[in-house]
Amino acid sequence: MPQTILITGASSGIGLASAxxxxxxxxxxxxxMRTPESDTKLKELDPSRMLVTRLDLQDKTSINPAILSGIEKFTTIDVVLNNAGYGQNGIFEAMTPEQIQAQFDVNVFGVMDVIRAILPIFARTNVExxxxxxALEGFTEALSYELASQNIxxxxxxxxxGVTGNNFVARFMRDAAVDSTLTSYDAFLAKTATSYKNMVAAAAVSSEDVAELIYAAATDGSDKLRYFIGxxxxxxxxxxxxxxxxDEYIAYMRSFFK
Known part of the structure; x- marks a missing residue:
């Protein structure tokens, strides 16, 4: 029987390439994805092995139905790829509490909600x-210790x-937090903007490259925690x-922002 993977944020970029x-x-x-009705690529694939369905990390009520519809179609889920997320451009002082809450709802709490929903499925179906x-480095590492005892x-x-072929950069720039009154940050923002533009211009890793590494991580049979690409x-x-x-690490990083 084929194995089954559930992917969040599969509408574009790395999520789409992975799917x-x-x-x-x-x-x-x-x-x-948030709006499965807008998908034009995945629904063209063999429907016996592809299910495109709604899951919006800012809508907790959408998580369990997505998982259950996948179980109904494929019986089990073997791998979950928590891919959905976005970056927030702007200095902290310019960001509103609503902007910060929205990003944490997707990038942190949404990931936790998906994991919380899938763990009983793994246990019930005796899936390794x-x-x-x-990212989410601290949470990821801590979770890896406890779940290893459950063969997860x-x-x-x-x-x-930088990764090419995704919408991350466009949203990152579009949703930038800006406050023109915070002029003391002007030099810092100019320096980081130049650095970011150079990084994006030099990006050589594609969404497809990342998808290949994700596939390798899912199938290498190891308990390796971190996989880097770029x-x-x-x-x-x-x-x-x-x-x-x-101290050496912090000094090196600060040198890029002075």
Missing amino acids: QLFHQRGWNVIAT GSLIKF FVKSVVPHG DDKRGFLKARYESKND
């Missing part, structure tokens, strides 16, 4: 499940240096994992 790749490799795919997630493996796929020209990852101490 297409897993389907191509013979998996059953539960492709979830996998949860694949982007948590994996964090971390793209860095160009570390700025040395952020090297600094994070190879610095002699925390």
Whole structure:
């Protein structure tokens, strides 16, 4: 029997590329998104192994129906890819509480709600499940320790240096938090804007590249936690994992924003 993966945020970018790749490799795919009626690509694939359904991380009532519809069609779920999320551009002081709450509802609490809903499914069906997630480093690592005891493996796929072929950048720039009265940040914002534009212009990793790494993480049979992909020209990852101490790491990172 084919294995089944549930993917959040499958309407575009990495989520869409992952849904297409897993389907191509013979998996059953539960492709979830906020507006499934707008999908024009996944519904063209073999419907016996593809289910496109609604799941909006800001609407908790949509999570269980999406999972249950997938179980009804495919009997079980083996892997969950928590892909849905977005970036927020702007300094903290310019962001409204509503903007911050909305992002946490999607990127943090939404992920937790999906995991909370799927764990009983893994337990009930005796599945050796996998949860694949982007970022949320502290929560991901802590969760990996406790769920390993249940034969559920948590994996964090971390793209860095910019990814092409997704809507992340467009939304990141469109929803920027701006306050023209906060002039003391002007120099900082100019420097970070230049750095970000250079990163986006140099992005060489595609959504399809990330999808391939996600597939490898889902199928390598290991308990490896972190998978990195991207160009570390700025040395952020090297600094994070190879610095002699925390002070050295913080000094290196601050040098980019002075």
